[in-house]
Amino acid sequence: MEKTQIYNFACLAYIDSLLDEYQEEFGDLPGKVKRLKHRVNELNNLVEESENTLKELRKFVKDAKTTIKDLKEKEEKLSKKQFLVRNNKEFDAITKEIEQTRANHNILIDEIRVSGIKEENLIKLLEQQKNDAKEAEAEFKEKANELEKISSEQNEEVKVLYKVRTKYFNKINKDYIKEYQRIRTHHHDAVVRIRKNSCSGCFSAVPPQKIVEIRNNLDTLFHCEQCGRILYPEEIMIDDEILG
Known part of the structure; x- marks a missing residue:
């Protein structure tokens, strides 16, 4: 009887039932670990994006302040130049240039002010994103360790089952x-x-x-x-x- 197809099938089915039980121990844990890892990657990407945005914003403000300084110096030079003109045409041209310089100056002042608000909000957002990423990372590590523990406990037993399973599988x-x-x-x-x-x-x-x-x-x-x-x-x- 032990050499028959039915006997070998019964053995194969018994081994598969044991393997199914081992698989049930995992439950949804492998899927959950995978989803958590994806979530961690997403959150880390958001943190990186926010950090880059903050870096660019601060660079803009730094460059804008330098430009404002240059515009102020330019305005002062133009104002002095007004006293040296010889006709109304030159005076009007310099006046127009001064007005444009002041306009550019004021635009940058407003942009720096708005950038300051953006930076403040971005810092708060970045702090929240980092906290979320840290919490997600901790949960991922916890579940990954749990999965690793179950896998380690099962490892040798499952190896034996697959070895015996192959023996009966090949006889059918x-x-x-x-x-x-x-x-x-x-x-x-x-x-x-x-x-x-x-x-x-x-x-x-x-x-x-x-x-x-x-x-x-x-x-x-x-x-x-x-x-x-x-x-x-x-x-x-x-x-x-x-x-x-």
Whole structure:
């Protein structure tokens, strides 16, 4: 019986059920870690953008102050030049240039004032963004460590399971494997034992004649007529001994 397709299937299904249990221990943790990492990256990018904006703003203010100083000096020179003109045309031209210089000066003064307000708001925003990024980073590390701990605890046991799984997997007809994988998309317990003349997957009754056929044809797949799971006879008992 231990060399039959049905026995190998029962062993494969048992091992997969254990692997499913290990996977359930993770729950949504892997997905949560991934989402948190994405969130951390987003927040760090926002911090970087705000820092660059603040840097550019401060550079603008510094350059504007230098320009204001230059404009002030220019205005003073033009004012002195007004007293040296020889006709109204030259006077009017210098006056116009002075007015334009003052206008540019006033524009920059206003822009510096507005920039000061922007800088104040940006500093507050940046502080909040850094706090958010720090909190997200802490949560990410906590969940990542939790995930790593579970992975470490499972590591050796899961390795053993996959090794034994491969042994039974390779003994099964490849067409049967495809059928098994198809059923697994609907039912994790794709291969189930007949118990008390019933499918242990959906608990529907299995006709006596079919039970006899299953017992006499252990290299052929038989399905539950209700749920479609692969059935194996009650006499086949699978436990952790197959892992030894």
